[in-house]
Amino acid sequence: MYNQKNFPLMPPTVPVAEADGLIKLIDLAHDLLVMCPIWQEPKPGDICQLIVNHSPVGVAFPLPGTIPEDPIKLKLPLEALQAEGTYRIGYRLTGYPGGVAIDSPTVLIRIDRTAPGAALLAPMMFRQINFGDALAGHVPGYAHMAAGDTLMTLCNGVQGPIYQVGNEDLAERAMQISFSRDFLQSLQSPTITMTYQVTDRAGNQSRLASPVTLSMQQ
DSSP: OOOTTTSOOOOOBOTTOOTTSEEOGGGGSSOEEEEEOOOSSOOTTOEEEEEETTEEOSOOEEOOSSOOSSOEEEEEOGGGGOSSEEEEEEEEEEOTTTOOEEEOOOEEEEEOOOOTTTTOOOOOBOSOOOOSSEEEEEEOOOTTOOTTOEEEEEETTEEEEEEEOOGGGGSSSOEEEEEEHHHHHHTOOSEEEEEEEEEOTTOOBOOOOOOEEEEOOO
C-alpha cells in the first residue's frame, strides 16, 4: 500500500516556468504542460491527477498495462490559473488496488497580469541638453518596477535604445539611457518627441510614458 513515508514522490516540473516560477503571458494561451515523474513500483491502474493548491484539477490519468519510463505528461487547464498570484502545483497518486491517495511535493508557479507603471509613466528627464557624442535621458522609477523589465524608447515614433532594468536600478536613482548623436541626427528633424514603454518579464506592457519634446537646434 502506498503511503507518504514508504513511497516518497518527486515533485512535478512545469517546463515553461522561469527559474522563479514565473509563467509568461505567451505561455498562457493554452493549457500548461506538467511533467510528473513515475513513482516507485508503479502498477497498472494507478491513477495520477494534477493538484493545484492541494485540490485536484484536470483529467485523471490511469497507468496503462505497459508502464511508461518517461514522466507522465498532464495538461493543467487554464481556467485553474485565471487569477493573478502564486499557485502550488503537484500531483495526486491513487494506488490500485485499494484507492489510497498520496500527494507529491509541490512546485510554485506565478501568474503576473499587472502592467508596469500603473496609470502613468513619468516623462523622460534630460538634466543637460548637450548634443555631444551622446544625449543622456533619465527615467525615474515607476509602479511595479522589477529587475528584468525592458524599456523601449521611441523617438518621433522610431525605436530608439532599449534598456533592461537590473537589480542596481531598484534604488531611488533614475536610470540613464544614452542616445547617440548619430541616431538623433538620423531622424532628420529639428525637434524630437521622446517617450518610452515598459514590458515586464511576463510580457505585460505599460502605457506609453508622457512624451517630452526636444529641439535639435543649438
